[in-house]
Amino acid sequence: MATLLLTAVSWLGSRYWLPELLTHFRLQYVCAALILLAVSIIRRQPGSGLIAAMVAAANLIPLLPYVTPGAAPAQAGLISLRVMSINVHFRNRDYGRVRALIEREDPDIVGLSEVSGEWIAGLAALAEAYPHAVLRPEEGAYGLALFSRVPVRELATSPYVEAGIQTAISVEVEFQGNSAILTLAHLMAPVSPDKASLRNLQLKKIAEMAGTYPYDNQILIGDLNITPWSPYYVQLQDAGLANAASGRGYLPTWPAGFYALQIPIDHILLSGEFEVQQIRRAASFGSDHLPILADVAIAGASPDQPQ
DSSP states (O other): OHHHHHHHHHTTTTTOHHHHHHGGGHHHHHHHHHHHHHHHHHTTOHHHHHHHHHHHHHHHHHHHHHHSOOSOOOOTTSOEEEEEEEEOOTTOOOHHHHHHHHHHHOOSEEEEESOOHHHHHHTGGGGTTOOEEEEEOOSSSOOEEEEESSOEEEOTTOSEEETTEEEEEEEEEEETTEEEEEEEEEOOOOOSHHHHHHHHHHHHHHHHHHTTSSOSOEEEEEEOSOOTTSTTTHHHHHTTOEETTTTSOOOOOBSTTOGGGOBOOEEEEEETTEEEEEEEEOOOOSSSSOOEEEEEEETTOOTTSOO
8 A cells, every 4th residue: 555655654754855755745645545444445345444544543643733723813903913925936927926916915024935136126016015125036946035014124143044055034023012033934945865954954053043033922934845744843843933824724835736735835933922813825826836824913912002
């Protein structure tokens, strides 16, 4: 049974790069196992049915925090901040669709990955609505850009570059008397042993940096090229960063056009007093990734606080 073999090999993901890739498709394994279970019941094959049920359960357990209801949304009336992450795809040139997407979703802060100089020019019209920006374009897949309505100040440690790859930009965000750290990251796709090692090092460094920032209230957004059930993802959890999607649904973002294989590798993570009001995906716009956005609030903060 292929699903059983894939599941078994995936548990070696903490030791080898290729099995780690298999950890990302837990939902697909569950669906395949449930189909096999149904077939086994119809054919009255209890042995095969038991194996299928065990495979389904083994893969479902890591998924439970994302496919079952979790924490209640933040209370209404708190100061909210809408953050959005978009991987535009560096070969995409449809700047107008991205501008329209941002205008429609109306985020307070939007982070874009795979941004070139041409993309910065194509999005220049955003400057009127988003007067604060940190722009770090590059040719290829690792340019970054952050547009904000609220004041932001790039940290002295930003951008974070690892092995010559621009990995993240970090800013201090100020909104209605509150301060927080926001990091926009794009990690290496783990498609070879060396690239997987680099992705894991980037994760480790981002988790370590989270512990050095002056504020507990932090937001990490971007294309992290990892799902929450990878054994390496735990580094972010250990750093106190909680996935905003936990308890609020399975939100796959890649590959945008292949629904059966979609997995969640674009994330919004929070720490400190941040609470989630909502999180969801936005419409496809021509990239291989779907955008993701969340409304977040600082617990106990009141709209009556001074600006």
